[in-house]
Amino acid sequence: xxxxxxxxxxxxxxxxxxxxLRDISLSVEDGTTTxxxxxxxxxxxxxxxxxxxxxxxxxxxxxxxxxxxRGADVIALRRGIGxxxxxxxxxxxxxxxxxxxxxxxxxxxxRAEREQRNCELLAMVGLDPDEFARRYPHQLSGGxxxxxxxxxxxxxxxxxxxxxxxxxxLDPLTRAEMQDMLRxxxxxxxxxxxxxxxxxxxxxxxxxxxxxLSEGAVAAYMTPAEFVHSPQPEVENYVxxxxxxxxxxxxxxxx
Amino acid sequence: MSGGFLAQYGGEVAELTMEHVxxxxxxxxxxxxxxxxxxxxxxxxxxxxxxxxxxxxILETIPSLAMFGFLLPLPWLGERAARIAIVALTxxxxxxxxxxxxxxxxxxxxxxLEVARALGLTGTQQLFKVELPLAASFILAGLxxxxxxxxxxxxxxxxxxxxxxxxxxFRGVASVDNRLVLAGAVPAALLALAADGLLGLAERxxxxxxx
Numbered sequence: 001x002x003x004x005x006x007x008x009x010x011x012x013x014x015x016x017x018x019x020x021l022r023d024i025s026l027s028v029e030d031g032t033t034t035x036x037x038x039x040x041x042x043x044x045x046x047x048x049x050x051x052x053x054x055x056x057x058x059x060x061x062x063x064x065x066x067x068x069x070r071g072a073d074v075i076a077l078r079r080g081i082g083x084x085x086x087x088x089x090x091x092x093x094x095x096x097x098x099x100x101x102x103x104x105x106x107x108x109x110x111r112a113e114r115e116q117r118n119c120e121l122l123a124m125v126g127l128d129p130d131e132f133a134r135r136y137p138h139q140l141s142g143g144x145x146x147x148x149x150x151x152x153x154x155x156x157x158x159x160x161x162x163x164x165x166x167x168x169x170l171d172p173l174t175r176a177e178m179q180d181m182l183r184x185x186x187x188x189x190x191x192x193x194x195x196x197x198x199x200x201x202x203x204x205x206x207x208x209x210x211x212x213l214s215e216g217a218v219a220a221y222m223t224p225a226e227f228v229h230s231p232q233p234e235v236e237n238y239v240x241x242x243x244x245x246x247x248x249x250x251x252x253x254x255x
Numbered sequence: 256m257s258g259g260f261l262a263q264y265g266g267e268v269a270e271l272t273m274e275h276v277x278x279x280x281x282x283x284x285x286x287x288x289x290x291x292x293x294x295x296x297x298x299x300x301x302x303x304x305x306x307x308x309x310x311x312x313i314l315e316t317i318p319s320l321a322m323f324g325f326l327l328p329l330p331w332l333g334e335r336a337a338r339i340a341i342v343a344l345t346x347x348x349x350x351x352x353x354x355x356x357x358x359x360x361x362x363x364x365x366x367x368l369e370v371a372r373a374l375g376l377t378g379t380q381q382l383f384k385v386e387l388p389l390a391a392s393f394i395l396a397g398l399x400x401x402x403x404x405x406x407x408x409x410x411x412x413x414x415x416x417x418x419x420x421x422x423x424x425f426r427g428v429a430s431v432d433n434r435l436v437l438a439g440a441v442p443a444a445l446l447a448l449a450a451d452g453l454l455g456l457a458e459r460x461x462x463x464x465x466x
Contacts, residue, residue: 052373079375089370093388093463103374136464
């Protein structure tokens with residue numbers, strides 16, 4: 001299997017000398033979804049941002065499709081990588097269709113092509129183009145906004161998708177809907193996905209692999225099945241902490 | 256005002272109003288061409304923001320009569336009164352436009368700017384497709400403040416012979432004729448109100464829709 005993304009001894013230090021990423025080496029297989037878990041401040045988003053060079057590692061290297069990202073044309077690199085963030089990512093002054101078509105617009109593609117592609121993309125994420133294309137982001141619900149964000153990330157047919165807590169701000173029902181939609185979509189499109197999340201269930205549901213980051217270092221890298229049964233203390237702690245709420249509810253029911 | 260007064264001065268009022276508009280418009284054009292790019296540059300090098308905005312602030316505090324006086328002996332400028340007026344008005348218009356351009360761009364949600372970068376927009380595309388449109392209503396608000404200020408200050412330009420509605424005011428004061436003072440002051444006030452209204456509309460037009 002070809003590695004779509006490869007981290008080789010990646011380090012990132014901020015000016016005070018604090019290390020946000022410590023010697024991270026990971027190889028992400030082509031066409032798989034890797035969920036990145038970890039507590040706040042563990043370096044999840046930082047790691048994600050090294051891939052499209054929103055952050056330049058201070059040590060080591062990142063390879064995308066076998067090529068070093070450092071020194072590569074950063075604009076072309078980013079256009080080949082979809083990026084989805086929580087809630088705030090849509091441009092408030094553009095309609096839905098302009099948001100979705102922005103990458104193609106920036107690449108100088110003709111309007112007709114963009115319009116056709118916009119319709120396809122909106123339909124793909126479950127939004128009726130006739131109803132939604134001309135709306136503004138503030139006229140959408142949180143779930144609809146995230147769908148538009150996903151459509152925009154897919155516009156230039158990137159092989160890699162970076163998602164930073166894409167569903168973090170949504171209510172549980174909408175989140176579950178979005179997770180189903182994403183799962184179906186990925187089954188069809190075969191993208192390489194890095195998904196940063198707080199949510200263990202989301203990681204288990206969507207991930208082919210799970211990375212647990214702890215204080216900027218990789219604490220675990222395994223399949224979901226291995227993850228839930230791992231005797232490794234960091235992993236056990238994480239799983240236990242996550243399920244505490246469920247368990248106390250269960251105990252109450254039994255009592 | 257009697258019909259006779261209007262018949263006597265109507266043509267002159269119209270002419271001086273046009274002159275007034277021309278002085279203000281030229282100054283606004285120059286001020287915008289200077290302050291908007293400088294404001295954008297400051298968002299890229301924020302450590303310059305304090306000193307540069309400080310200088311614009313100082314310009315703003317110079318009494319207008321003194322400003323016209325300072326410029327009078329300068330070589331090329333002093334030759335034509337309109338030049339002095341336009342340079343002085345430009346100096347006064349810099350601060351509001353500069354400050355609002357800087358603040359407008361800085362107030363954009365950093366997540367939005369990060370997404371613009373992450374999608375692979377070039378620096379120019381980020382500026383023209385994201386930053387300037389999102390800051391447009393701020394910049395226009397600065398332009399509006401500057402224009403209203405300049406319409407007022409332009410009346411003083413008559414002191415150095417640059418024309419404009421101030422000429423009627425000065426003449427009225429010198430000859431103790433309130434009708435003349437009003438013939439200059441009323442159109443100047445109306446001009447300020449009109450500029451305020453028009454730019455206010457433009458500002459609302461560019462305001463980014465939110466919840």
